[in-house]
Amino acid sequence: MSSELRYTANTQLEHLHARYTGTGHADLTKFEWVTHQHRDSLASIIGHPPLLSYLAIADGEAIGRLKFEMTERMLQPCGPPPRKDDD
Amino acid sequence: MHLYNLTLQPPTAVTQAVVGNFSGARTQEIIISHGTRLELLRPDVQTGKLSTVIATDVFGSIRSLAAFRLTGSTKDYAIVGSDSGRIVILDYDSKTSSFVKLHQETFGKSGARRIVPGQYLATDPKGRSVMIAAVEKAKLVYILNRDAASNLTISSPLEAHKNNAIIHNIVGLDVGFENPLFAALEVDYSESDQDPTGEAFNTAEKMLTYYELDLGLNHVVRKWSEPTDPRANLLVQVPGGQVASSDRFDGPSGVLVCCEDHIIYRHMDRPQHRVPIPRRKHPLGDPTRGIIIVAAVMHKMKGAFFFLLQSEDGDLFKVTIDHEEDEVKALKVKYFDTVPVASSLCILKSGFLFVVAESGNHHLYQFQKLGDDDDEPEFSSTSYPGHGMADPTAPLPHAHFRPRSLENLALADELESLNPVMDSKVMNVLPNSDTPQIFVACGRGSRSTFRMLRHGLDVEESVSSELPGIPNAVWTTKQRESDEFDSYIILSFVNGTLVLSIGETIEEVQDTGFLSSAPTLAVQQIGADALLQVHPHGIRHVLADRRVNEWRVPDRRTIVAATTNKRQVVVALSSAELVYFELDLDGQLNEYQDRKAMGSTVLALSVAEVPEGRQRTPYLAVGCEDQTVRIISLDPENTLETISLQALTAPPSAICIADMLDASINKAQPTTFVNIGLQNGVLLRTVLDPINGQLTDTRTRFLGTRPIKLLRVQIEQSPAILALSSRSWLNYTHQNLMHFTPLIFESLDYAWSFSAELSPEGFIGITGSVLRIFQIPKLGMKLKQDAIPLSCTPRKFISHPTNRFLYLIEGDHRVLGEDAIDRQLVQMRQAGKPIDEEVLHLPPEVFGRVKAPAGTWASAIRIIDPVEAKTVGIVHLDNNEAAFCLAVVPFAARGGELHLVVGTASDTYLAPRSCTSGFLRTYTFTQDGTGLELLHKTELDDVPLAVIAFQGRLVAGVGKALRLYEMGKKKLLRKVENKTFSSPIVTLNTQGSRILVGDMQDSIFYAVYKAPENRLLIFADDMQPRWTVAATMIDYCTVAASDRFGNIFVNRLDQKVSDQVDDDPTGAGILHEKGQLMGAPHKTKMLCHFHVGDLITSIHKVSLVAGGREVLLYTGLHGTIGVLVPFVSKEDVDFISTLEQHMRTGQISIVGRDHLAWRGYYTPVKAVVDGDLCETYARLPASKQSSIAGELDRTVGEVLKKLEQLRITASGF
Helix, strand or coil: CHHHHCCCCCHHHHHHHHHCCCCCCCCCCHHHHHHHHHHHHHHHHHHCHHHHHHHHHHHCCCHHHHHHHHHHHCCCCCCCCCCCCCC | CCEEEEEEECCCCCCEEEEECCCCCCCCEEEEECCCEEEEEEEECCCCEEEEEEEEECCCCEEEEEEECCCCCCCCEEEEEECCCEEEEEEEECCCCEEEEEEEEECCCCCCCCCCCCCEEEECCCCCEEEEECCECCEEEEEEEECCCCCEEECCCEECCCCCEEEEEEEECCCCCCCCEEEEEEEECHHHHHCCCCHHHHCCCEEEEEEEEECCCCEEEEEEEEEECCCEEEEEECCCCECCCCCCECCCCCEEEEECCEEEEECCCCCCEEEECCEECCCCCCCCCCCCEEEEEEEEECCEEEEEEEECCCEEEEEEEEEECCEEEEEEEEEEEECCCEEEEEEECCCEEEEEECCCCEEEEEECCCCCCCCCCEEEHHHCHHHHCCCCCCCCCCCEECCCCCCCEEEEEEECCCCCEEEEEEECCCCCCCCCEEEEEECCHHHCEEEEEEECEECEEEEEEECCCCCCEEEEECCCCCCCCCCEEEEECCCCEEEEEECCCEEECCCCCCCCCCCCCEEEEECCCEEEEEECCEEEEECCCCCEEEEECCCCCCEEEEEECCCEEEEEECCCEEEEEEECCCCCEEECCCCEECCCCEEEEEECCCCCCCCCCCEEEEEECCCEEEEEECCHHHCCCEEEEEECCCCEEEEEEEEECCCCCCCCCCEEEEEEEECCCEEEEEEECCCCCCEEEEEEEECCCCCCEEEEEEECCEEEEEEECCCEEEEEEECCEEEEEEEECCCCCEEEEECCCCCCCEEEEEECCEEEEEECCCCCCCEEEEEEECCCCEEEEEECCCCCCEEEEEEEECECCHHHHHHHHHHHHHCCCCCCHHHHCCCHHHHCCCECCCCCEEEEEEEEECCCCEEEEEEECCCCEEEEEEEEEEEHHHCCEEEEEEEEEECCECCCCECCEEEEEEEEEEHHHCEEEEEEEEEECCCEEEEEEECCEEEEEECCEEEEEECCCCCCEEEEEECCCCCCEEEEEEECCEEEEEECCCEEEEEEEECCCCEEEEEEECCCCCCEEEEEECCCCEEEEEECCCEEEEEECCHHHHHHHHHCCCCHHHHHCCCCCCCCCEECEEEEEEECCCCEEEEEEECCCCCCCCEEEEEECCCCEEEEEECCCHHHHHHHHHHHHHHHHHCCCCCCCCHHHHHCCCCCCECEEEHHHHHHHHHCCHHHHHHHHHHCCCCHHHHHHHHHHHHHHHHCC
16 A cells, blocks of 8 residues: 555545555556556466366366465565665 | 357366255255356265255356354255355255255455455354455455344354455364354565565465454454464364363364474464374485375364365375363374375265365265274374474474375265366267267376266166077066065067066066967056956956956957056057956956047057056057057046047157156146157157147157157156167156156167166166166266276377277376386485385375476377277387377378377476477377387477378477478478467367467467468467467368367358458468558457356367257366357247346346356357256246246247257257
């Protein structure tokens, strides 16, 4: 929260952003966007059993293992955030 | 194009199972979720067999399932978390045998989203509340209670959200009657998202958090949160709480936290206990590889409890907790047994363990013992410093066990499952079969199978014996009405009759009163204790004391047809007269004074069984040579009067009236059907109106090439019909639904039901001069499966154009190939390391293979004889090569000789995709196709995922490149290449000089090869990006394809564009045309789109019935087999679409998903009607049926007939 919504005057919109994690806004950085994308995709894979089985078969792992690794990967799907140049 | 989607076999994969007393009776039942379908199974405690009670499509995706019971109740309810954004509570109503939606609470958007709850469910063990959670942030708690009328109530949701938290698992704690407590495994990502150094990510803690629902204040508080092992993945409830009557504790309460390599007992303010997960000591195993628990179940018995936890290798561990009151003394773990890797485990109170396998068949095991007093090593937390928690960050020393065959469990039943279906083909390879078989390559790893599916019921033959002559009919009969089993078998020959008695052995008897010097036309146990034989010259009524009353046919006439039941006998004479007899109250058979002249030779007769408590059945059906069937009254008011008449298209060969329950016509009472078999093999089934005797609602079905014989038999204590033609069919009622299925058995000349102690509902039949006794073990099944074991996960297979063999490639990632194993063993032996031979040679089909690091592959090419159902040859690939695709190619450069080309790659990594080298292996066929000889290997720079024969050459998709290869002496020669694809090529199809290329992420491209200029050009593509999985060409311009998200779609290229491309000899036109939307110059148009809900792995354009229309048959990864049937007329489209619309509005899915939204999950559904939804019309209440039929301007019968016709003409199912 917070910094990414610094310019949002509209508190109602701010509330909605807080409520719906993953919603984008004008000041979204590339890293934030791609991280959201990956988390959404991983959550979707976990939530669709056929897709999860498909990937587990390709990888030769148990479905339970793949589900666990995917959930783990949601913590940081795209590596650490880039360093801020100024501030 | 308009298509009708029909599921022939619903998905067989089970994603979750819960156990409970759902019907409220004493027996426990299991509800299983097939992903898009809910099924209730009832185990038979005596026989140890599972049977399906009901199964319903939910038209949504089920993500979680839980059972709960209100305090003091005896009935369990099921809670379903799905992708509907709603929580649904279901009740199984045993009266109507259906799931009833008790509550449906909306909390969010539909779809399997990150922050919309539905992924996890946890219930309070006392049934007071339920928590439903999303993968991230959202957790909602609902309070469950009962109102004054003891109906279940549900509260509005209470939020227990935590921002920026990824949820790994939740569970309800057992706290007795204190405030309900839920535990969650959460990781907060807010700090790692802000820290560019990556330090926060490395130190991110996984928290075990307790949420307490304060019932008094009606809100949820975060009660306790402590870091736990960062690799924890699963929580298991530990019993707790005090028994009301005494102060004794049921258990210590708390949770088991299953982590990688460890199991931790954890509870608020209590010391922790940690034990290692025991591991196999495989000589080739990687000791640093972690093990996690993938499935767990807790079982409470009187005063004790234990856990069964399953590791990802399939090993079950029994975990026990030593406790004094609520204080844990020790956590103990020991090896229990090895079963298939499960997605859910269920323990039944009757001593069964149901293992819902992740892949392959599901197993029901019976507990033999609980592993209490064996010499299996047990690992206790007390033997480690600080109960294993002296240093929580350091792993405990490894604990080892030796896997062994089942000791504590014994297999009781297996539920067949195709999951996962990797590839399929539809072919007719069997001799004497007029319908094609479906071949599927399914399963995973060492439990993989190759199965042949045939439409029909499996038949189990128990006796087969040769007779001295060729009988033309066979009957069985009891001696008395009250007998349970049959006593005699009567065989009729051309010139005599043979009577056999059924006892310890089956032997001939003489003194039965039956006439043995003449053939027999009918046999009946009549009245209380008499027998009846109809022969061409008379009727013999054999009384209990062996006295015989005989009625003789008038001179120069004979009996040509007869029909009987317990009280009535009708015979037709050669003079086309009918004679009617009825049993009076003294047991005397009396002839009715008049005879009825029919005017045409009678070919077939039938009366129904006498209804319970009645004197007679009022209708007789007579089939005459003049191609008519007449219904004649047997009522005393108007005996032998013709009531109605139906004209036929051919002379009838048999008639059979039977009262059968068909829930789509009448749910409460059996309907009287007149089945008329014609001499041309067509069966007509009409409904006989019981009031006025009129025939209505005629349905036809082609059974085979021979004149039909119809016989009334008993199935599950209700009447059924056996129809014999060139194939034998059984028409029966199972779970209130009418089934009409062929028997997979040799064709029968005659048959009858056979009831003896060993086979209470068997059949007896004759084929030529062989007498057979058989049973039908699996009623309700539509597909019979015959399996061949495979050694690795099958990938693809193809048939050979001239011989009958199938060539299959199989391979497994993270498994060592045979040559690699040998090499490693030699190395170990040289180094003098001890090798545990016993563990090394454990059968892989039970214990799986040892896991190897990523990039390791075991792979083989297998040659299968589908007729004999066996493997005839196998070629193992060495050097860590894995096969990904194959094709049979007639290379023009070698005079059209057929070659097998297999695309392989060595040291393949999946993410990111890489390999040291790809190969195209070219084989020649030897020994009539049972052998393969490697001709040469062509090195490639990437992984080939698709190859296909093309104009005497080979087209291969090598990574992102499409290439054309010509046969060479030492290798294949690359002729032309197109490298404009953005992701790997996964499918190839061709017709003429056109090649359809399925791109992994970018849908289907249309390419053309222009020979004069040697150009391979893309001229059309799709406007939508699609993650293609399978594709097949329907015609030159049209393609049907599926994507990874469970969609199936049809794209078509404009005919004009197609012609224009073909007319351009050099392809210069295409080359210089301007691209559209950053792609090819032309775009295909989407004609149809449908979301199936299962990932479609193969699509075929085939005809499933002899002479029938071609349909698209598809197989889904989870075991779905379905067809898409093109509609033939605009009226059909309008009619069925309108029906679908009514069904949609009238019936909301039981998980609360909107049907239109479900079928249009990713792209709005287009031009496809959901047949599965339409077919639920048959299950609607009669009032609803007629109101929908009224809107359609049809009768209910017409709607049902249309639906049945669509199914039969398309699939024959």
